[in-house]
Amino acid sequence: MARRAMAKRSRRERLESQLDRAVASDGLEAVEALIERSPELASKSCLRLLEGPPPAPGERHRLDALAARLAGTLRQAGRCEQALRVARAGGRRTPRLCLEEALAAFALGDDATSAAAARDGGGKVEAVLAPLLRAAAREPVGDEPPAGLSAAARDLFRVAASCARLRGGGGERATGQASAGGLLGPELSAALELSRPPPERGRRALEALSASPALRASPPARRAVAAAALGYDLGTAEELVRLLALDRDSAHELRQREGARRLQGLAGMSGAALAERLAREDVSPFAESERGAAYLYRGFGLLGSNPAQAEAAYDRAIEFGADLGEALRGKMLAQRKRLGAKGPPTPRELAALGEAAFRLHRALARTPGAEAFAGAAAIAAAEPWVQAGDRRRAAEALGAARSIAQRFAASAVATQLDLLEAELWRHEPARALSLVEAALARSPRHLGAWQRKVELLEALGDDERLDAALAEGAGATGDPGLARRSRASRRRRGALAPFEGLRPGVVTAGELADEAWQTELSPDLGDPTAWLPPAAWACRGALAAEARLAFDVATLVMVAARAPGADACDRFLERLLSAWRGQPEALGRIATVGLRLGALDGYTTAVTRLAADAEAPAAEALVALGEAAIAVHDDGLVDRVVRRKAVSKRLGPAGVKRLKQLAGQVRARGCAEGFARRHAEDVLDEVDRVLSPAFSTARLQPLLEDDDGDEGGSPAQVVLEMMGLPPARVESLPVELQDLFAERALRILSRPPGPAAIAELRALLLDIGFRPDDVERALRGGPGAPKRAKGRAK
Amino acid sequence: MSLRDLFLEARKTLGDPGEGEAALKRAYRRAVLAHPPDREPEAFRAVRDAYELLLDPLGRAIELLRAEVPFAKPPLAPPPPAAPGPEDALADALLRLAAARVDAEALLDGPAEGGDRDE
Numbered sequence: 001m002a003r004r005a006m007a008k009r010s011r012r013e014r015l016e017s018q019l020d021r022a023v024a025s026d027g028l029e030a031v032e033a034l035i036e037r038s039p040e041l042a043s044k045s046c047l048r049l050l051e052g053p054p055p056a057p058g059e060r061h062r063l064d065a066l067a068a069r070l071a072g073t074l075r076q077a078g079r080c081e082q083a084l085r086v087a088r089a090g091g092r093r094t095p096r097l098c099l100e101e102a103l104a105a106f107a108l109g110d111d112a113t114s115a116a117a118a119r120d121g122g123g124k125v126e127a128v129l130a131p132l133l134r135a136a137a138r139e140p141v142g143d144e145p146p147a148g149l150s151a152a153a154r155d156l157f158r159v160a161a162s163c164a165r166l167r168g169g170g171g172e173r174a175t176g177q178a179s180a181g182g183l184l185g186p187e188l189s190a191a192l193e194l195s196r197p198p199p200e201r202g203r204r205a206l207e208a209l210s211a212s213p214a215l216r217a218s219p220p221a222r223r224a225v226a227a228a229a230l231g232y233d234l235g236t237a238e239e240l241v242r243l244l245a246l247d248r249d250s251a252h253e254l255r256q257r258e259g260a261r262r263l264q265g266l267a268g269m270s271g272a273a274l275a276e277r278l279a280r281e282d283v284s285p286f287a288e289s290e291r292g293a294a295y296l297y298r299g300f301g302l303l304g305s306n307p308a309q310a311e312a313a314y315d316r317a318i319e320f321g322a323d324l325g326e327a328l329r330g331k332m333l334a335q336r337k338r339l340g341a342k343g344p345p346t347p348r349e350l351a352a353l354g355e356a357a358f359r360l361h362r363a364l365a366r367t368p369g370a371e372a373f374a375g376a377a378a379i380a381a382a383e384p385w386v387q388a389g390d391r392r393r394a395a396e397a398l399g400a401a402r403s404i405a406q407r408f409a410a411s412a413v414a415t416q417l418d419l420l421e422a423e424l425w426r427h428e429p430a431r432a433l434s435l436v437e438a439a440l441a442r443s444p445r446h447l448g449a450w451q452r453k454v455e456l457l458e459a460l461g462d463d464e465r466l467d468a469a470l471a472e473g474a475g476a477t478g479d480p481g482l483a484r485r486s487r488a489s490r491r492r493r494g495a496l497a498p499f500e501g502l503r504p505g506v507v508t509a510g511e512l513a514d515e516a517w518q519t520e521l522s523p524d525l526g527d528p529t530a531w532l533p534p535a536a537w538a539c540r541g542a543l544a545a546e547a548r549l550a551f552d553v554a555t556l557v558m559v560a561a562r563a564p565g566a567d568a569c570d571r572f573l574e575r576l577l578s579a580w581r582g583q584p585e586a587l588g589r590i591a592t593v594g595l596r597l598g599a600l601d602g603y604t605t606a607v608t609r610l611a612a613d614a615e616a617p618a619a620e621a622l623v624a625l626g627e628a629a630i631a632v633h634d635d636g637l638v639d640r641v642v643r644r645k646a647v648s649k650r651l652g653p654a655g656v657k658r659l660k661q662l663a664g665q666v667r668a669r670g671c672a673e674g675f676a677r678r679h680a681e682d683v684l685d686e687v688d689r690v691l692s693p694a695f696s697t698a699r700l701q702p703l704l705e706d707d708d709g710d711e712g713g714s715p716a717q718v719v720l721e722m723m724g725l726p727p728a729r730v731e732s733l734p735v736e737l738q739d740l741f742a743e744r745a746l747r748i749l750s751r752p753p754g755p756a757a758i759a760e761l762r763a764l765l766l767d768i769g770f771r772p773d774d775v776e777r778a779l780r781g782g783p784g785a786p787k788r789a790k791g792r793a794k
Numbered sequence: 795m796s797l798r799d800l801f802l803e804a805r806k807t808l809g810d811p812g813e814g815e816a817a818l819k820r821a822y823r824r825a826v827l828a829h830p831p832d833r834e835p836e837a838f839r840a841v842r843d844a845y846e847l848l849l850d851p852l853g854r855a856i857e858l859l860r861a862e863v864p865f866a867k868p869p870l871a872p873p874p875p876a877a878p879g880p881e882d883a884l885a886d887a888l889l890r891l892a893a894a895r896v897d898a899e900a901l902l903d904g905p906a907e908g909g910d911r912d913e
Contacts, residue, residue, distance in 0.1 A: 072898045080894055099898050107894035128901045135889055152900035159892040167885035184892050191884050214895060224887030260872045267871040272863045283869075290869035300864045323796045323866040333862060360859075370798040372855035379856060410852040 028062055031070075039074050043082050046070050050089035064094045071100035078217050080107045092120045099125045111136055128153045131160035138167065155182040162188045187212050191225075195232050202234045210243045223250040230258055259285035275301035292322030299330045307337035325367060328360040332380060339384075350388035357381035358397055365400075375404030379416065386424045394424050415443040422452055429459045447477045454485070467493065480694055484514055491518060499535040504542035510694030512539050513554040517695065549586050550690035552576055553593050553683065554697050560597040561700040569594070570602030577606035577625070581613065584624035589683045591628035595637075596680030603629070604641065611646040622651050626659040638663045716742040723778045729770060741768055797865060800858065801851070804844035811848070818848055 031049065034042035046067055049055070055063055067090045075083035084104035090097035098121025106114035111133060118129035127149060131141045141164040145157035159182070166188075186208065193205035206229050215221045226240040235243065237258035241251040259282045266277060279301025283294035299313035311334040317327045335353040339345045361377035364370040382397035398421055405413040418439035422432040433456045439449045450473030457466040470486035473479070490496040498519045502512065516532060532540075532555075540551055556576060560569045573594035580586040594603055607625055622641075629637045638659055641647055648656050688696045716738040717727035730738050741764065748761050758779055765775045805811065811821030822845040829837035847854045858865070 068898070075894055076897075078894065096898065096902065099902060103893045103896065103898060107890050109890060124902060132889055132893055136886065150901060150903035152897055152903065156892060156896055156901065160889065163885040163889045163892075166888075167882050183896060184888060187891075188888060191888060194884070195881065214891060218887070218891050218894070221887040221891045224883045228881065228884040263872050270868045274868050275864055285872045286869055287872060290872075293866055293869035296866055297864050297868060300862060303862050325797045326864060326866040329797070329859060330864075333860070336860075364797065367796075367798050369801055370796075372801070372851040373797045373859060375852050376855040376859040380859060405852060408852045410850065412850075413852050413856070 028059065028066055032066055035066075035070055035073055039070065039077060039079070040082070042070055043074060043086050046086055047089055050086070060093075064090055064097055068094065068096040068100050071097070071104060075100065075104050075107065080104045084108060084110075084113075087117075092117060095121045095125050098122070099128065102129050106132055106136070128156065131157045135160040135164040135167070138164075140164065152183075159183050159188065162192070166192060184214060187214060191228075194225075194228055194234070199232075199234060202229070202232050206234050206243070216245070219247055219250060222246060223253070226250065226254050227257060230254060230261075255282070256285050272300070275299075277301070279305070288320070292317050292320030295320060296322045296326055296330065299327070299334070303330070303333055303337060307334040307341075310334045310337075324363050325360065325370060325373070328356070328363050329377075332356040332360050332377070345384075345387070347388045347390075350384040351390065351393075354381045354383075354385040354388070354390070354393060354397070357384070358393075361397070361400060371404060372408065375401050375408070375413070378404065379413070379420070382417075382420055386420055389424075391424060394420075398424070411442050415439040415446055415449065418442075419446075419449060419452060422456075426456075429456045432456055433460070445476050447473075447479050447482075450477055450479070450482060454482070463489075463493075467495075480511065484511070484694060487515070488518060499533055499539065502535065502539050504539045507539050508691075508694060509543050509547035509551040509554075510691035512536065512543070513551050513558075513691050513695040516551075516555055517558055517700075545583075545586075547690055549580070549589065550687040552580070553590060553687045554691060554695065556590065556593060556597070557684070557697045557700050560599070567601065569597055569599045570605070573597075573599040573602035574606045574609070577603070578609065581610055581621055584620040587621050588624035588628045589686075591625050592680045592683050595628060600637065603637075607641050607647060608644065611644070611650045619651055619655050622647060623655050623659065626651075626655075627662065630659070630663050716745075718742075719745045725765070725770065725774065725778050730768060733768065737768075797858070800847065800865060804847045807840050807844035808848065815849070818845070 028049070031042050031045045034045065046063075049063055050067055054060065067086050071083040071087040071090075074080075074086065081104075084101060087097055087101035087104055090101070092098045092101065098117045102114045102117035102121060102125060105111075105117060106129065114129060115133055118126045118133070121129075127146060131145070135141050141157070141161045143161065145154045149157065190205040190208040190212070194202050194209075196202060196205075206225070209215055209225050210222075215225060222244045223246060226237075226244050226246055229235055229240055230237060234240075237251075237255045240246070241254060246254060262281060263285055266274060266281075269277060275297045278294060278298040281298075283291060283298055286294040295313045295317035299310045299317060302310035302313060311331055314327045314330040314334065317330070318324065332353070335349075335356045339349050339353055357377050358381035361374050361381055364374035364377055367374075378397045378401035382394050382401060385394035385397060398417055402414070402417055405417060418435045422435040422439070425432040425435065433453065436449055436453045436456060439446060440453065443449060450469070453469050454466060454473065457469055467486070467489050470482055470489055474483035474486045487496060487501075491498070499515055502515060507515075516536060519532070519536075540548060543551060556569070556572055559572045563569065573590070576590050577587055577594070580590060591603055591606075603625070607622065610621055610625070626638050626641065629641070651659070684697050688698060691697070716730040716733075719742050720727045720730060730741065733741070744764055745761065748757050748764070762775055762779060765778070766772065770778075808818070808821040808825050811817045822841065825841040825845075826838065829841055831838040847858075
């Protein structure tokens with residue numbers, strides 16, 4: 001590269017020295033010969049001649065003519081500065097030199113020089129320049145050119161007149177002035193079209209202008225076209241930069257102009273709305289004095305969506321002298337937002353947040369009148385440092401916060417600081433406990449403080465004080481969680497009998513369910529009255545219907561969880577269904593959950609009893625129970641139930657038809673019109689909502705899961721699993737055969753056990769390829785006693 | 795307005811109450827009477843916010859410090875793009891371009907014969 005530059009320079013130097021020699025020997029002829037080949041070199045030589053000793057009188061005339069010609073060539077090639085220099089060096093000796101100087105100066109925007117040169121050029125030159133100068137000065141140009149002008153001067157007049165009208169918004173009239181064949185005729189026509197609706201017309205004009213060779217050669221003209229097109233909304237700044245091939249400075253100017261236009265709409269906006277808007281805008285069009293505040297607002301606007309960019313915006317705000325407190329607050333919030341964005345916060349992230357907050361604290365502590373905010377910032381710094389276990393920094397921040405809190409006599413904040421410090425010393429429970437005690441002495445009803453005290457006493461293993469704290473905390477705060485734990489603790493110690501102290505009408509369904517769950521197992525879980533003491537039933541009876549139903553469903557789940565595989569769940573379900581027999585909606589919910597828990601026998605017995613109960617509104621109740629069976633996908637069960645004479649009689653033909661249709665539709669399409677299939681999980685969710693926060697059936701879920709950890713499988717696989725046979729055996733069968741096997745097996749299994757059922761089952765299992773000894777082993781468990789598929793109904 | 799100004803503003807809103815809680819409450823009552831909530835809800839909200847800030851400065855400061863909204867004075871919108879307007883700049887550019895491109899020799903020729911040859 002360096003060699004090439006050197007070679008280039010040498011060539012240039014060689015040319016210049018050749019030229020010097022040529023000018024020295026041949027004079028004007030040498031310059032004249034160079035005008036077309038190298039106007040630049042020609043202008044240098046010409047300037048030397050013009051600025052050198054005066055030539056002979058005959059030569060002067062030739063030199064002036066040469067200078068004028070050279071200036072014209074340079075001007076028309078777009079080198080107006082050089083043209084002006086050459087023309088000016090001619091000392092306005094001839095009208096032509098004056099004209100060249102006037103035109104070059106005018107092209108460069110120097111109207112005063114242009115006017116002076118035109119004046120010195122005499123009447124003709126002045127007449128040529130006058131319309132241009134008038135149009136530039138926003139003075140009227142007139143409609144017709146004065147007499148005596150050449151054709152080219154008349155053309156120039158028309159350009160001036162058109163531009164004057166364009167400038168004055170008189171485009172309509174100016175159209176007539178622009179001549180397609182004249183100087184800049186197509187460009188002027190297109191310029192006049194730019195602002196005319198519809199926008200397609202303007203866009204066509206813009207394309208014509210962008211294709212004009214005259215405009216392409218003139219960066220200022222292209223810049224002006226771009227600005228005009230932006231003003232008429234004919235494109236975005238980026239589109240115009242591309243279309244008009246703007247240089248870097250012009251592109252920047254256009255973007256600034258576009259930004260400034262957009263930002264005009266922000267006047268009167270403030271707060272979050274302005275911040276959100278500035279998050280999407282380039283703030284560089286703001287005045288420098290306002291840019292700091294603009295970056296600040298931009299930062300707050302970006303905080304939610306892009307904390308990293310927000311932080312960068314706050315840094316720029318600081319650079320531009322924005323409010324330091326606000327900028328540092330923003331940086332702290334950005335750090336906070338980034339905290340844990342990719343999982344649990346790391347010690348490094350916590351340290352960075354603490355650092356950002358403490359920097360804010362220091363800045364605010366130096367600001368008169370911002371003491372409260374300085375205290376708040378110190379607390380904000382202490383929190384992550386405590387979490388990170390940085391005792392030294394946390395203690396520093398806590399100390400700063402404490403001294404400010406004392407000045408404000410802010411007891412709530414002092415309590416908060418005690419608890420924070422207790423958290424800092426969590427690995428030394430005794431020390432932490434003394435801080436919590438101090439917090440409680442100041443704020444005896446502070447739930448967080450009581451909870452922390454309980455945790456610390458648990459860590460210390462001090463059961464006696466723990467019980468006392470739980471009781472005292474529950475009393476002071478009225479918190480159900482503490483009350484529950486207090487009861488549980490007292491119950492464990494035998495200081496409280498089951499359900500003791502629970503008052504009917506006061507205790508909630510959730511609290512009652514929680515107490516029931518903690519009650520010792522009864523010998524007869526299937527009998528609710530035997531299981532729960534009268535006090536519990538009194539409380540249950542005082543519950544509203546929805547809460548009572550939720551409690552009953554929860555107790556059903558408890559029985560299933562406590563006595564897996566036993567028939568207690570069947571009997572409990574039967575009793576519950578009997579108890580709710582007058583309310584079909586409740587029956588449906590209970591049955592859905594009962595079937596989900598596998599209590600098929602309880603369900604069947606309840607249905608039969610209900611059909612025989614002359615007082616119950618049997619038809620609606622039986623439909624609800626049938627729907628529950630359909631909801632858990634047990635169509636076979638529906639068929640069996642409906643086939644019973646007593647049931648079908650109470651259902652009536654319409655009820656039977658409805659259930660059969662429903663079962664058919666659900667089997668075929670998975671849904672049926674007017675039937676919202678309620679899953680057991682939905683019912684349990686509703687129940688948990690009622691019982692919340694004291695109890696949730698979800699916590700019993702693990703006890704209801706299958707022991708073998710089976711997570712699903714086809715019905716055929718589930719049947720085999722129930723029988724203790726490897727479910728993988730049916731995988732090789734076609735799906736239709738698997739379904740057929742499952743249907744036949746379930747039909748046999750749902751019948752009372754007996755030799756006929758065993759024989760049918762044996763044949764079925766041998767049919768699908770099990771070895772005889774495996775089949776016999778499975779059958780020894782008896783088809784009537786398969787392993788219960790807990791937690792699911794098939 | 796900076797964080798510090800929030801307190802100054804609050805004091806101003808309540809008519810610069812004296813020191814102590816009693817004085818603050820008196821000032822609040824006066825301000826509420828001057829700006830009843832049913833007639834001047836916006837002004838009343840400002841009064842209430844000011845009172846809460848001054849009643850528990852540290853507690854409110856903790857909340858405000860975490861508010862994700864700016865309290866600083868909003869920036870002044872940039873001035874509208876300076877004149878000349880789009881037509882003006884374009885006309886000017888075309889005028890200068892015409893001067894740059896015109897054939898000067900033809901300009902000083904004799905008058906056109908038969909008037910305007912373009913017409």
